[in-house]
Amino acid sequence: MTAGLYHCCPPGTTPGEALRRLVAAGLPLPPRPAGGATLQRWRMLAQVGEHDLSLAKLYEGHADALAIVQELAAPALAAQAGATWAVWAAEVPGARVQLHQGADGQLRISGTKAWCSGAQEVSHALLTAWRAHAQQPQLVAVELRQPGISMSCSEWMAVGMAASASATVQFDAVPVTPVGAPGAYVNRPGFWQGGAGVAACWWGGARRIARALHTAAATSDGRPGAPYQQAALGQVDVALAGSAALLREAARWIDAHPEGDARCQALRVRQAVEAAARHVLDEVTRALGATPLCRDSGFARHAADLAVFIRQSHGARDDAALGQALLAAGEAPWAL
Structure with missing residues (x-):
């Protein structure tokens, strides 16, 4: 996927053009959710999100559409050559x-x-x-x-x-x-399985922001700001590692329960990754200051994209929805 992604998306390529090139090149789409390779699907979405979040928005929608028509028994729609969805x-x-x-x-x-x-x-x-x-x-x-x-x-x-x-x-x-x-669209198992996948795009976007801090901290030994960059790097690691663990756990649950209600898993990972992405943006820009936001166009655009994309979350409404789903399920689910 990596080589094909960069081949189809050279600098200056618009997200729409990049999506059409990816489809025309016949690159493998992410596996369907709940088919035993959900984590692989999310890794591919994260990879595109790290590359370009606007492309990830279109690519995730295209992959989601094809999974939906398969789930709802309309495979002929997915067979249209060159179609982008x-x-x-x-x-x-x-x-x-x-x-x-x-x-x-x-x-x-x-x-x-x-x-x-x-x-x-x-x-x-x-x-x-x-x-x-x-x-x-x-x-x-x-x-x-x-x-x-x-x-x-x-x-x-x-x-x-x-x-x-x-x-x-x-x-x-x-x-x-x-x-x-x-009603089939909202009532099918894939509704929440697909909704969880958006968090993988956010996570990939946050990883790109974090890599900028990692690169800066790796070359900052002896400089006055080095301890603060290292502290920020530690904070970023906790945020990304913790949310990645939740994504892996949710992917395993979805594959083990393909017909199950994944509402709790989806809301949990979406809220966790949103919080992690906000924390990464805050820590990295505090540690690196204004320089990358003002002098690195790629970093600045990606940071702005991530801040908007995670607002696809519904914030406190999704927190409340998760709480309601937990109460409806009965016993508190927390275990170690």
Whole structure:
């Protein structure tokens, strides 16, 4: 994966172009979650995250989409040569996609979908849509290069993750293919298995920031700031090693329980890795000062990307969701 990643993503390559090159080159995709190689999947996501977080956002979405269509028994969708995929499931007040049947009997969607990462770059998307009076969304697949679709990035003001180009997409009676039954997207085991994988991208991004401190500390002996860099390196090690151990433990659990509810495992690793990434950003930038943020464009962009990407976590709401899941499970799970 490493050689292919750098071959397909030379300097100056946009994340969308890099994803298309990776797909065209036929590089192996990460193994499906819960298939016995979940940790390998997460290692691949971490590797892409360390290289480029905007690319990781698109790459993880592409890999997630292909895993979803396999899980929901729609493998023909994954067989389209050269297709690049995204998953858009954000439900935002005032932006909802409605599903209806056209006069020709074809299922169609109309409405607005927000937070569509890579919309102008990928060829296909899985997205959630709603039938009238439905209690749960229906997942549908849509080919994006057809009439009735307009996109706007005018609301995307991000500095961090700028290259992921999250758009607002408007659909007007666009034909779609249903994927699974209504509610299948959120109720399947892979929903939380896939949600945990995003943390691997964050972890890889934090590792790149940490490597900058490791390099600086390795050459700082005898300098006045050396003890402080070493102390920061120790803090960073604890954060990354602890969250990596949780990722490995969660991967083993998911592989051992492929049909199990991985909600607790997913929320736990996401919250742990988010906290670790915030700690790494804080310690590294305190120890190295403003220099890499102001004079190293790669470091500065990656630090800004990481700060935005981890906000895909829902913060205290996810803490509360984890607490609720633990209470619903009954006995406290902690053991050594």
